[in-house]
Amino acid sequence: MIKAVARRVAAGVVVLWAAATAAYLALLAAPGDIVDAIIGDGADTPQIRAQIIAEWNLDRPAIVQYLDYLLRAARGDLGRSYLLQRPVGEVIGEQILPTVQLALAAAVIGVVLALVLAVTTRHRWVRRVSSTAELMLVSTPPFLSGIVLLSVFSFRLGWFPVAGDQGWAALALPAVTLGLPIAGVLSQVLRDGLDRALDEPFAVTARSRGLTERAVLIRHALRHALIPAVTLLGWLTGVLIGGAVIIEQVFGRPGLGQVTLQAVGNGDMPVVLAVVVLAAAAFVVINTLADLAYLLIDPRLRRS
Amino acid sequence: MTIALPRPESRRLTLRRPRPGIAAALIVLALVGTAVAWPALFAGDPLAADPLHVLQAPSAAHWFGTDQLGRDVFGRVVHGARHSLSIGVAATVIAVGAGILLGLLAGLTHRYADEALSRGFDALAAFPLVLLALLFIAIAGTGTTSLIVAIGIATLPHYARVVRAQTLVVRQAPYVTHAVAFGASRTRLVLRHVLPNVLGPIPVLAMIGLGEAVLIAAGLSFLGLGPQPPSPEWGAMLSEGRGYLHIAWWASVLPGAAVTATVISLTVIGRHLQGRFEGRHQ
Numbered sequence: 001m002i003k004a005v006a007r008r009v010a011a012g013v014v015v016l017w018a019a020a021t022a023a024y025l026a027l028l029a030a031p032g033d034i035v036d037a038i039i040g041d042g043a044d045t046p047q048i049r050a051q052i053i054a055e056w057n058l059d060r061p062a063i064v065q066y067l068d069y070l071l072r073a074a075r076g077d078l079g080r081s082y083l084l085q086r087p088v089g090e091v092i093g094e095q096i097l098p099t100v101q102l103a104l105a106a107a108v109i110g111v112v113l114a115l116v117l118a119v120t121t122r123h124r125w126v127r128r129v130s131s132t133a134e135l136m137l138v139s140t141p142p143f144l145s146g147i148v149l150l151s152v153f154s155f156r157l158g159w160f161p162v163a164g165d166q167g168w169a170a171l172a173l174p175a176v177t178l179g180l181p182i183a184g185v186l187s188q189v190l191r192d193g194l195d196r197a198l199d200e201p202f203a204v205t206a207r208s209r210g211l212t213e214r215a216v217l218i219r220h221a222l223r224h225a226l227i228p229a230v231t232l233l234g235w236l237t238g239v240l241i242g243g244a245v246i247i248e249q250v251f252g253r254p255g256l257g258q259v260t261l262q263a264v265g266n267g268d269m270p271v272v273l274a275v276v277v278l279a280a281a282a283f284v285v286i287n288t289l290a291d292l293a294y295l296l297i298d299p300r301l302r303r304s
Numbered sequence: 305m306t307i308a309l310p311r312p313e314s315r316r317l318t319l320r321r322p323r324p325g326i327a328a329a330l331i332v333l334a335l336v337g338t339a340v341a342w343p344a345l346f347a348g349d350p351l352a353a354d355p356l357h358v359l360q361a362p363s364a365a366h367w368f369g370t371d372q373l374g375r376d377v378f379g380r381v382v383h384g385a386r387h388s389l390s391i392g393v394a395a396t397v398i399a400v401g402a403g404i405l406l407g408l409l410a411g412l413t414h415r416y417a418d419e420a421l422s423r424g425f426d427a428l429a430a431f432p433l434v435l436l437a438l439l440f441i442a443i444a445g446t447g448t449t450s451l452i453v454a455i456g457i458a459t460l461p462h463y464a465r466v467v468r469a470q471t472l473v474v475r476q477a478p479y480v481t482h483a484v485a486f487g488a489s490r491t492r493l494v495l496r497h498v499l500p501n502v503l504g505p506i507p508v509l510a511m512i513g514l515g516e517a518v519l520i521a522a523g524l525s526f527l528g529l530g531p532q533p534p535s536p537e538w539g540a541m542l543s544e545g546r547g548y549l550h551i552a553w554w555a556s557v558l559p560g561a562a563v564t565a566t567v568i569s570l571t572v573i574g575r576h577l578q579g580r581f582e583g584r585h586q
Contacts (some may be wrong), residue, residue: 144560
């Protein structure tokens with residue numbers, strides 16, 4: 001058991017290291033001088049250039065530069081934005097809360113909606129309608145559903161604020177927009193899982209004990225159906241972070257998306273790198289946790 | 305760390321799929337294909353402004369209404385098909401091409417090189433697609449070419465992993481052993497015996513992947529990182545129309561509907577083919 005856990009954690013660390021390295025290589029691959037890439041559209045003075053050379057160890061051998069970058073990243077030091085004249089950690093720290101709120105709210109909406117859809121639409125015809133709806137949810141770009149929701153509920157009906165981040169009312173539409181495609185994917189996976197679980201011998205046994213179909217579904221089949229859904233946690237993180245960038249733009253919300261887009265537009269590489277590595281870290285951590293959750297759920301995996 | 309989607313029993317899936325859906329998807333794709341090949345068949349100049357008729361609601365003269373400059377939204381959607389789809393197709397071609405190459409390489413080299421490449425795919429897959437594309441655009445600058453390469457790189461691990469897995473199976477196959485015994489050269493072995501047999505699942509995956517690529521491309525253009533105005537790209541049109549949402553929903557919602565219809569159609573056909581493909585191999 002301990003060996004299996006250690007192996008998964010080690011795999012996570014390796015991927016994280018590779019991701020940080022990939023981001024660093026991307027910076028090196030930027031056209032022109034690395035100092036230019038780090039300055040971006042910021043003020044370009046000899047002092048700032050000297051500061052960048054000192055911070056990134058650009059006067060030292062390449063291997064030292066790289067190892068020092070990794071060490072700093074491991075310590076949580078995300079460098080300094082020369083455009084904003086502030087540490088990157090501070091910039092991100094200020095804007096991360098609205099994005100995390102949005103992502104968590106969307107995740108809750110997506111998971112709850114998926115569970116409800118998968119469990120309640122077992123009947124043949126309802127299920128066909130529901131499958132079509134899921135396909136639509138998955139294929140509709142979130143910026144379109146966001147704009148439709150905005151048009152109907154904010155402009156037409158005036159139920160929700162049009163833009164900004166004023167409490168829960170402003171969170172509702174963005175969270176629903178981001179949660180819908182997640183619900184579409186998860187409920188498909190859950191439904192397939194339920195189908196397979198209900199064909200298993202244990203479902204027959206449970207039925208023969210006189211359990212109602214609903215009880216078999218909820219108490220027995222659902223657990224099995226949840227296992228493949230857990231695998232999707234890492235994917236979910238990526239969708240939430242990537243989607244948040246677009247959704248924040250649609251609804252004019254503050255957050256990491258705005259920070260990232262501004263940084264991309266101004267060529268503020270330290271901020272872009274930090275956001276990207278942070279997103280990869282979130283993905284790796286959640287994926288590793290999901291792998292570990294597997295070990296808890298399914299004893300068969302503990303041995304290998 | 306791979307994401308293993310459960311594989312439903314494909315035969316039941318195929319039977320359950322409603323046929324009208326496939327017919328509708330084919331019709332949509334045919335229309336989109338025609339719009340790509342010959343936009344002038346449906347609509348005139350997508351850039352012709354008409355200051356006297358701005359933000360008009362859909363009517364017989366302008367099926368999708370007009371935008372803030374009085375341009376015909378339907379004409380822009382039709383002409384936009386070429387922009388939006390060519391980005392998706394080019395990105396998918398890059399992803400599939402590079403994915404096949406890297407996947408083969410990983411499947412055929414020594415254990416350590418394979419391990420390194422596979423971890424590389426894992427690392428690439430750890431970045432959310434949109435952010436990976438943003439990183440690339442931050443380095444290479446905005447524009448259609450960067451957008452294409454960015455999406456190509458971001459979606460590559462998917463294909464590379466599948467090709468690698470297939471290669472590992474194929475290289476153990478008896479016909480490969482026989483070819484080695486007959487003294488086939490390395491190049492011949494890879495090109496004639498391994499490559500054709502690892503490509504099986506790729507066309508269907510690419511079809512579903514194309515839908516995803518079109519979706520990401522529209523999203524990034526919506527953020528202003530793709531083709532610049534006034535070019536009639538669907539995502540960019542949506543973004544332009546966003547500012548007039550309170551008075552003219554059609555200028556943003558209808559281009560968005562074009563993206564959705566295209567992606568749904570690609571997905572429906574792709575999944576149908578996937579079902580058929582897996583059914584045949586069972």
